[in-house]
Amino acid sequence: MIDHHSPFKINCLSACNNSKYYLNDSLPKYSVDTVVIPFEYKQSALFQPFTFKAIDSVIGILLERDDVLLSINGYAHVDEAGDSICYYLSLNRALVIKDYVLGRGVDSMRITSLKGWGNVRSRNRKTNADILRYNCRAEIMLSYPLPPPPQAVNDRDEDGVADEVDECPDEYGEILKYGCPDKSAIIVPFEPEQFSLFSVSYAVLDSVKAILLRDPAVSITISGYAYKTEGVDAVCKKLAIERADIVRRYLLSRGIDAERILSSKGLGKSKSINAGRNPLEIIRNARAEISLIRR
Structure with missing residues (x-):
């Protein structure tokens, strides 16, 4: 596989002004990676072990995946010769790559184009600091088919469960409950980004205390x-743990036996009780939940 830190690979962000671009407007669409194969000045023969390593990494991909296509472009530097010779030099650089790739067992039908660009690019890029290395080269462009776009799914309550399998399509629910909410849980509200109790929290906890004492x-x-x-994951995890812990400590301070609290844990942002479509819904997700269990 291609080493993404290799000097021979051009990120499409710099090569194409986009991390992905399309070969045409019709399906299938492709993302493109470019691998650089350097040549010596005025030469079109392959050289140096790392040159073969770069080409072999491309061949490894092509032999592993038969859905990847490639195109080959050759370039020459304006000082290597006149216009005509530079054209044939650039074309020969592309052809020697093609012959090597085909000789390693890649089907010729997978080469979508092969072209020698002569010294056109070097004429337009004379200000490049490494002008020889920039133009004495060939470039292999690998075209990877993009996965098909996801199918549109109807989900009225936006809980991530499609309406066709959601047993509660108009209520925000849980995947494990087939899209239905857990209505048995007692919600202990908190203010956003806080883990201290306030008046409404105390009222809920006192009602739980009354049930347990009764x-x-x-x-x-x-x-x-x-x-x-x-907050970020770590902040939300800590906040969730603190909320569960202060609920536990409050109930203990009100005379509830520790053995009756079977577990107390913070679950971060792993479960919401609504889609967070407005400020009120967002606030309701800052919470602890108490589940009653009859032994």
């Missing part, structure tokens, strides 16, 4: 969550 057979699990807009 029914000794009920235990709980606590899960803390954060929303993606509250």
